[in-house]
Amino acid sequence: MRTFGIVLASIVVLSATVTAVSVNSGDFQQLQGNFLVQLQATPAFKALSSSEFGSHLLETITTLLQTGGTFDEVIKLLEELKNNLETEQLADNSDFTTAKASIEGDIKLNREKAAKAVQEYGDATIQVKNLIVAINDLRGKLRNHKKQLKSILDQRKSLEASNAEEQREFAKRNGEQRQVIEVLGTLITDLTNKVLNAQGSLSLVEQKQLFDQIDKIGGHSPISVLVDLTSTFDQNTVRLIIGKLERLREAIKATLAADEANHEKSVATFKAMIEKLQELEDDIRNDEEKSKVQLKSSENAKISETERKATNELLEKQSNTAREASEAQLEVATDNYESRTADRSRSIAIITQVIQLLKASEQEQQQPPAI
Numbered sequence: 001m002r003t004f005g006i007v008l009a010s011i012v013v014l015s016a017t018v019t020a021v022s023v024n025s026g027d028f029q030q031l032q033g034n035f036l037v038q039l040q041a042t043p044a045f046k047a048l049s050s051s052e053f054g055s056h057l058l059e060t061i062t063t064l065l066q067t068g069g070t071f072d073e074v075i076k077l078l079e080e081l082k083n084n085l086e087t088e089q090l091a092d093n094s095d096f097t098t099a100k101a102s103i104e105g106d107i108k109l110n111r112e113k114a115a116k117a118v119q120e121y122g123d124a125t126i127q128v129k130n131l132i133v134a135i136n137d138l139r140g141k142l143r144n145h146k147k148q149l150k151s152i153l154d155q156r157k158s159l160e161a162s163n164a165e166e167q168r169e170f171a172k173r174n175g176e177q178r179q180v181i182e183v184l185g186t187l188i189t190d191l192t193n194k195v196l197n198a199q200g201s202l203s204l205v206e207q208k209q210l211f212d213q214i215d216k217i218g219g220h221s222p223i224s225v226l227v228d229l230t231s232t233f234d235q236n237t238v239r240l241i242i243g244k245l246e247r248l249r250e251a252i253k254a255t256l257a258a259d260e261a262n263h264e265k266s267v268a269t270f271k272a273m274i275e276k277l278q279e280l281e282d283d284i285r286n287d288e289e290k291s292k293v294q295l296k297s298s299e300n301a302k303i304s305e306t307e308r309k310a311t312n313e314l315l316e317k318q319s320n321t322a323r324e325a326s327e328a329q330l331e332v333a334t335d336n337y338e339s340r341t342a343d344r345s346r347s348i349a350i351i352t353q354v355i356q357l358l359k360a361s362e363q364e365q366q367q368p369p370a371i
Helices: 002-020 026-040 043-048 052-066 071-196 204-217 222-229 235-366
Strands: none
Touching: 052 071, 052 235, 071 235
């Protein structure tokens, strides 16, 4: 016990002082001895002797008194010792208050760190969930972009194939119609020059040439039937044939013009559709590039937020561990402080009792004997 050690050290100093000024009076020593016998017989002395500290203290004091120490010297020493203990307690109180405030500050700081880490972890968790949804949406959007681009490509191929087929059919149709118009023009010219203008009829050779031209139009054309029904190519018959040929040529020209106009519209429609598909493709590709950038950004953000989760999870554990360590440190410091305080309080109480006992015994010893 620290207090008892201080008492013993103080008593050693007193013993040296008492020895240096030792009392040579045998009567005084006898008086002290008789007093100690009476003191040790009191109930208060017996009660103090029941504690280890009190027993050692009384034993040491008894030894001092038996070796020549005076009551005043012992009391002064004990009062000085009591004051030292009280001063030490005040210093201990201040040190403990400072240490406690520091430890409680650490506990508060780590509790706040843990709370903030929990908040950050929760926020990061929400961000990760939201980013996962956003990433899935963007990936779905990119898959849809690919489907749309494939659909546009298929439409383009289909339009180009249809346009190519229409071009071939138009070219064929247009060539045939122009050939018919050309043949009709030749027939009309030949009939006019060789029959009407010459005021004659066609020779057999010329008739054969006429039929050859008609064959170019088609053996089943109305002109061919008309000619087949005509046995001679006289002027009246030729005029009739020329009139029909001219009307047929004009009808074919009108059909050709309408067909060409329709073809131009078809070509314009095809180009417009291709341009529309190209615009749509460009829009989709631009949107696709934006989606790719957003996806990359979201994936990077997810990595960052996942790291923030892990960092704050670790920080929470570290802060709680540090807080628990500080709480344990405070508990130990408090237990030690309370133990020291209790020891000093008991020591002070015992010293106070001893002083009171010594003063009472001294006063009783100083009273004159009864007659």
